[in-house]
Structure formats: C-alpha cells, structure tokens
Amino acid sequence: MFYNTDNNVYGGYLSDSWESTGNWCTDQRAFLFKLYSAGNWKPVKFPYVIKETHFKNKTHGPWFYSLTSMYSFIKTTNKPSSNYYNLDTSSLFDGHRFDMKGETVQSVANGHNNVTDLEVNQVKEGSLDDELDSFWRDSPEWSPQTFQELKEFVANYKPFEETKITEVNILLIGPAGAGKSSFLNTINTIFKGEMSSRACTGCADISPAQKFRKFRVRDPTTKKHLCFRICDTRGVEEGVFIKSEDLGFLIDGNLSDNYTFQLDSEASTKRIGFVEEPTVKEKMHVVVFVLDGSSLDVLSAGVVSKLREIKSLVVDKSISHLVFLTKIDKLCNLVEKDVSKTFKSRDVEDAVNNAADVMALPRSQILPVKNYEKETTLNTDINILALTALRKLLVFADDFLENQYDWQQIDM
Incomplete structure (x- = not known):
C-alpha cells in the first residue's frame, strides 16, 4: 500500500503466497485499489481481468504487473533529503491486467509515484x-x-x-x-x-x-x-x-x-x-x-x-x-x-x-x-x-x- 505526497493512498492485494520463484503468476482473487484521493475517502476496487497478475522475484518480494514499483524490501534504505521516495511510474495502473473502471495513474495517484511510505501487510485467514x-x-x-x-x-x-x-x-x-x-x-x-x-x-x-x-x-x-x-x-x-x-x-x-x-x-x-x-x-x-x-x-x-x-x-x-x-x-x-x-x-x-x-x-x-x-x-x-x-x-x-x-x- 502506497502513501504518496498528495495524500493519495493506493495499492494492491494478492491471495497468493509470498514466494521468490522467479516467474509470473496469476491470482484471480488479486485486485488493485485506491482508498484516499487528496486526503478524501474515495475507495475503488479494480478487479482482476486477464492474464498474469504478479511476478515472484528471486531477490525480493513479489510485485504486481501494474505496480512495478513494489520492489518490497531490497535490504535497507534511507529516506532521501526530499522526504519521499521517487518510485517508477511505468505501467502504473495501466489497466492491462485489472479493470481500472476508467481511472488512470492521473486520477489515482496524480500522475506520479512519489511516496512517503509503503506498507506490506499480511491478511490472515480465519475469523x-x-x-x-x-x-x-x-x-x-x-x-x-x-x-x-x-x-x-x-x-x-x-x-x-x-x-x-x-x-x-x-x-x-x-x-x-x-x-x-x-x-x-x-x-x-x-x-x-x-x-x-x-x-x-x-x-x-x-x-x-x-x-x-x-x-x-x-x-x-x-x-x-x-x-x-x-x-x-x-x-x-x-x-x-x-x-x-x-x-x-x-x-x-x-x-x-x-x-x-x-x-x-x-x-x-x-x-x-x-x-x-x-x-x-x-x-x-x-x-x-x-x-x-x-x-x-x-x-x-x-x-x-x-x-x-x-x-x-x-x-x-x-x-x-x-x-x-x-x-x-x-x-x-x-x-x-x-x-x-x-x-x-x-x-x-x-x-x-x-x-x-x-x-x-x-x-x-x-x-x-x-x-x-x-x-x-x-x-x-x-x-x-x-x-x-x-x-x-x-x-x-x-x-x-x-x-x-x-x-x-x-x-x-
């Protein structure tokens, strides 16, 4: 889940296991989402449509096809002087794998991926x-x-x-x-x-x-x-x-x-x-x-x-x-x-x-x-x-x- 400098909150969900097999995988339960737009609660779910959804990299955690910036936890890093991380925007929310319902990287993230924080949470099955x-x-x-x-x-x-x-x-x-x-x-x-x-x-x-x-x-x-x-x-x-x-x-x-x-x-x-x-x-x-x-x-x-x-x-x-x-x-x-x-x-x-x-x-x-x-x-x-x-x-x-x-x- 990303928190960018314009108070937008967005990310993705996978039901697949966290592995590093080095191949593309398909999770039909996967989806992308936005929660906040300019600090206002405007939740939208972008469900899976077709083909592979995520890549299980051998050197770090998996990332979504349309969220290539999620190179989760490559060792450690220090926050830059600008107080945000300037992450990649290529294919960000491009709609090739998920139904974006007419939204784009501009409407979801104001056209950039400058984030102040990135979270990876585990959803436990059970209750x-x-x-x-x-x-x-x-x-x-x-x-x-x-x-x-x-x-x-x-x-x-x-x-x-x-x-x-x-x-x-x-x-x-x-x-x-x-x-x-x-x-x-x-x-x-x-x-x-x-x-x-x-x-x-x-x-x-x-x-x-x-x-x-x-x-x-x-x-x-x-x-x-x-x-x-x-x-x-x-x-x-x-x-x-x-x-x-x-x-x-x-x-x-x-x-x-x-x-x-x-x-x-x-x-x-x-x-x-x-x-x-x-x-x-x-x-x-x-x-x-x-x-x-x-x-x-x-x-x-x-x-x-x-x-x-x-x-x-x-x-x-x-x-x-x-x-x-x-x-x-x-x-x-x-x-x-x-x-x-x-x-x-x-x-x-x-x-x-x-x-x-x-x-x-x-x-x-x-x-x-x-x-x-x-x-x-x-x-x-x-x-x-x-x-x-x-x-x-x-x-x-x-x-x-x-x-x-x-x-x-x-x-x-």
Whole structure:
C-alpha cells in the first residue's frame, strides 16, 4: 500500500503466497485499489481481468504487473533529503491486467509515484471466513426433495386470480455487472436442465442492455411458459442511467418489450413502443434491486444515490421490492466451496447487513443469490438458493396485485 505526497493512498492485494520463484503468476482473487484521493475517502476496487497478475522475484518480494514499483524490501534504505521516495511510474495502473473502471495513474495517484511510505501487510485467514455455530437466518434443507418442491411451486404458480392476469412482471434494477441478466440465465438454466444464456451478460461497469427486455421462461415438461416475465434493463452506472421519466413509464407499463432507451433525450409518448393506456397486466408488479455482494463497500456515492432515488419512486408507486445479493461465492471461501453454507457464513451475513443499510430495507428483504457463472453443470444448492429467492419474488408480486384489487373494489 502506497502513501504518496498528495495524500493519495493506493495499492494492491494478492491471495497468493509470498514466494521468490522467479516467474509470473496469476491470482484471480488479486485486485488493485485506491482508498484516499487528496486526503478524501474515495475507495475503488479494480478487479482482476486477464492474464498474469504478479511476478515472484528471486531477490525480493513479489510485485504486481501494474505496480512495478513494489520492489518490497531490497535490504535497507534511507529516506532521501526530499522526504519521499521517487518510485517508477511505468505501467502504473495501466489497466492491462485489472479493470481500472476508467481511472488512470492521473486520477489515482496524480500522475506520479512519489511516496512517503509503503506498507506490506499480511491478511490472515480465519475469523472472517469462519463458519458460524448457528444459522444467521432460517436455512432450507439442501436436498433434492427441497429443490423439487421449490421448482414445482414456481412451475405451478398462478398470479392472484381476482386480477385475471396470466403472468406477473419482475423488474431487475442494479449496477452494471451486478448479475441481473445472469439471474434470468440461472432460472432458465434450472428449468431447461442445461446451461443457458438467453440474456447477454456484462462485467464491471459496462452494461450490455440498451433496451428494455421482457423474458419468459419455458418449462420443457409442459412446453408452456411459466407465469412470470423477468424484465431486464440498462444497468445503473456512474452518471449514466435512463431518464427518470422513462423509469416511471417503465414501471407503470407504458414501455413495451424491446423499447430502446434514448439517454440523451427526454421521454416521449410519441416514441415507437410506447403504450398510451397500460393495464395492470403491463405494469411492473415487483422490483428487485440486484447488488454485487463482493463490491458493496466500493459502490460509488453517485450509484448509491441513484439506487435510493429509484427506490423512492418504487415506494411512491406502492410496488413491492427487495434486494438480491449476488456473487456471494466471492465473499468467502466457505460459500465458494459449498453454497449450502450460505446461512452460516459470517461474511454473507455482514454483506446482508451492509446491503440493508445501503438500501434502507429490512434484512428479511435482502436475499443472497449465487448465479451460474463459472459452472458447466447444474448444482442443486445453487438451484435451491435461486428458487428460494424467486419464490419470495412471486409472493411479493401477489402482494402488489392484491393491494391493487382491494383499491379497485374501494373505488367501485
């Protein structure tokens, strides 16, 4: 970790062992980071993207591909008369191995590496990844029987019958790369019985979705679509999201499938795909905020502010809503090795508490989810976690429909 003369603090993390083998190595858990910018707390995590991450030198400690100045502890040295060390800036935060999210050496370190101090800390494994003695939330039985019961519930689900609609609309909203499209692919995978990629998935801060899409999931055993549609839209990015007017129209059911967002213009009722008088069938019936559990601590203030603004709009429209906390396998080794340990993981519990604070929601409305990502075959525990979350979604959608029906009866 570097402390430079402009009060910037930045560095990198390796989960690999400290060795001097004299070769390049790859650590997919490695990341670079900045903590302070000009003395102000502005944390950003720059995750691993591709190829080698660090070099294990034979004469001194390892250094990162994009932090070649970290020649840790070559014997001893005295601080120069200038009171700082003028370290190398070549390839410093160049983005060749790590996703810099648009940042450069200029934005991270003011374009130089004149440091007053350099620290190397060891992160000891243990307490943070420990398995709790008891469940922090009631846990399902992780068995094939539970999976079949959940799958049957979803397959047999019918919307609140008094409304006479055939399917409910589930709207996914969240930062780019949080796992919105991956959740759809996970549910489709479960029912298809094979790995599916119906929706394009993105990564980091790049959202692949420029259109509003409504996806149905087909049950091959009945050859019929299930009674819900998962609605995917553009990810929330720093300074970039669909217009508030468009979001309101989207929630109210004015926007049809394949509607294209125009980020540089105001919403227009004359645009192709605009529904003038939507019915309850076209409305969004439940909203899910999808958050990456492994990067909650580095969500920018701008993105958090936008998510809360969207939540306020959802509340004003009396729509049921909750949070999916994704990528929980990246939070701790415990869940990465065994998804059934989700509700005994201290890290997942902490992330749920953090998400509840970020979104100002009860913890019961924060649901951990592990989407299919690196897997090539189906996993019963992943299925159970996803279907448990989907079941609650459908119950929440019925809550909204029941409220709508009651209000209609009062108005009659």
